[in-house]
Amino acid sequence: MDKIESIYQICVPNETSVRVTLYSPAFEVLNEATGRLRLDRLNQRVQDCLADSSRLTGESIQRVGEALFEALFDNQLREDFWQTYRKIVIQTQQRLQVSLEINETAMPELMAYPWELLRFPQRYQRGEILLATDPNLSWVRSRYNVNKEEKPAIQVGANESLKIALVVAIPTADSQLSQVDYQEVQGYLTRLANQQDKIQLLPVINPATSRKVAEQLRHNQPDIFHFIGHGQLISENGKDVGQVALVRDSGEPDWKTADFFSRLFTQYRPKIVILQACETGKSSETDGFSSVASRLMLQGIPVVIAMQYQVSNHTVSGFVKDVYGEIVKGKSVDFAVQQARFNIALDNGYEQIDFAIPVIYMNAVDGCLWGKGGLGEGEQKSAVLVKLTDELRKRLRDEVETVLSEDQVKSIFLENEGTFGSNFYNQIPGGDYRTRVIRLIRELENRGYLSAFIAVVREDYQNFARDVLG
Numbered sequence: 001m002d003k004i005e006s007i008y009q010i011c012v013p014n015e016t017s018v019r020v021t022l023y024s025p026a027f028e029v030l031n032e033a034t035g036r037l038r039l040d041r042l043n044q045r046v047q048d049c050l051a052d053s054s055r056l057t058g059e060s061i062q063r064v065g066e067a068l069f070e071a072l073f074d075n076q077l078r079e080d081f082w083q084t085y086r087k088i089v090i091q092t093q094q095r096l097q098v099s100l101e102i103n104e105t106a107m108p109e110l111m112a113y114p115w116e117l118l119r120f121p122q123r124y125q126r127g128e129i130l131l132a133t134d135p136n137l138s139w140v141r142s143r144y145n146v147n148k149e150e151k152p153a154i155q156v157g158a159n160e161s162l163k164i165a166l167v168v169a170i171p172t173a174d175s176q177l178s179q180v181d182y183q184e185v186q187g188y189l190t191r192l193a194n195q196q197d198k199i200q201l202l203p204v205i206n207p208a209t210s211r212k213v214a215e216q217l218r219h220n221q222p223d224i225f226h227f228i229g230h231g232q233l234i235s236e237n238g239k240d241v242g243q244v245a246l247v248r249d250s251g252e253p254d255w256k257t258a259d260f261f262s263r264l265f266t267q268y269r270p271k272i273v274i275l276q277a278c279e280t281g282k283s284s285e286t287d288g289f290s291s292v293a294s295r296l297m298l299q300g301i302p303v304v305i306a307m308q309y310q311v312s313n314h315t316v317s318g319f320v321k322d323v324y325g326e327i328v329k330g331k332s333v334d335f336a337v338q339q340a341r342f343n344i345a346l347d348n349g350y351e352q353i354d355f356a357i358p359v360i361y362m363n364a365v366d367g368c369l370w371g372k373g374g375l376g377e378g379e380q381k382s383a384v385l386v387k388l389t390d391e392l393r394k395r396l397r398d399e400v401e402t403v404l405s406e407d408q409v410k411s412i413f414l415e416n417e418g419t420f421g422s423n424f425y426n427q428i429p430g431g432d433y434r435t436r437v438i439r440l441i442r443e444l445e446n447r448g449y450l451s452a453f454i455a456v457v458r459e460d461y462q463n464f465a466r467d468v469l470g
Helices: 044-051 059-072 075-091 183-195 210-220 258-263 292-298 313-328 333-348 390-403 406-415 433-446 450-458
Strands: 004-012 017-023 029-036 095-102 137-142 162-168 199-201 224-228 230-236 239-247 253-257 272-276 303-307 358-362
Touching: 004 075, 017 075, 029 075, 044 059, 075 095, 137 333, 162 183, 162 210, 183 199, 183 224, 183 313, 183 450, 239 258, 239 292, 253 258, 258 292, 272 292, 272 313, 292 303, 292 358, 303 333, 313 333, 333 358, 390 433, 406 433, 406 450, 433 450
Parallel strands: 004 095, 095 137, 137 358, 162 199, 162 224, 224 272, 272 303
Antiparallel strands: 004 017, 017 029, 230 239, 239 253, 303 358
16 A cells, blocks of 8 residues: 555635545546535634643643544535545555645634644544544645646656755754754664665765755755754744754854745755754744745745654654655655654554654655655665674674663664564574574574674664674
8 A cells, every 4th residue: 555546635725615626646636525614613622722732632632633623624524535535545445645735825823733633533433543643644734726737746766866965953052952863863874875775875964054054955966855953933023933053163053044944945955855853844823934844845845844843852763764764665755754653653652742743745746756666676785794703603692692681682673674674683583582692693694684783783882893893
């Protein structure tokens, strides 16, 4: 179920109506329906939660998600959506993209709502359908009233590599902003580029000044621009303004408005921009284009992935790694985001808002970066076969046992499934830890993963196995 068979477009042109259109992948109209926008379904309790995201915990998450659904889908549209979901997802087992378009100028307050919480109300007894995490759907936001002809394709050329620009902004002179966790993602992308012929990680920009960012875009023309740093939505001169923090030469934060940041992309527009920074996807209730993500969308970036609330380093790092992992498998970027949000829910549960924090704005004709075969079986770089002597094997066994607990070893293989495959460690036989380590080393040798395993461990323990594999 990797291919999009249909697109279910939800359009909100004004405060009274909703239009839905079911398209084929070729944008042929298959069905149309209209309904009423029922903002009265958002009662005071729901409004209080929408105004203060800290209230979005526990049962209030479900309450708000169902209320947003009731506002968007009246009785007729609710039945239309259910019949579409039943036919496409349940009966034919195909995937369905659901896109939301809101008239940003006329209704900026609706743009600010966390639509990623949307869920089919339980009282209708249709099962659990959460639109932003259901693995059979992809939930995206799109610009209002953009013609198909204006939507670009983002597919990488057959003989081209996917170029990734990682840009890290750490204001070291500001103690409150100097804690930016980027090493985990940088290490993951480095390994990915080492393993895949068609993935190229450009020289990392750290610290990210305005000039360095502009030079990276102009000279290297990345397909994916990935920013790691800080963002915020603040009130400035009576107006809500989205900002990101770049870095001055002094190490001080250089807060740039969404307008300024988007202008950096006038010289070159990547296919995808990933904003690994808090509140970069958060919009003001008075300006539908106040967020950094929405300004980039106006600038013509086909796909923007951002965070609409504050998010922990651990959660967002895991999210973006999952997105890349799915893209490498050949998934479209919208379904990659959907799967990554689902993974957040698996890890953190639905009682926390974490799963609904990532948003994807998509104005591309589709989210496919690769051809039909994805990267292709022959695109993965050859495994490096390393054979150890019995003595070196014993040294490595002792070092693994000394440095790593079994839980740590399990985590390494769980977090790096893109490198080692699924359930690698669980397939290693042995009753006790030492026996499994001995057999693990043999299996890593035989499958050419020994160098990769040592490289992963060295991210935390720099001198690990130096006398085994320099």
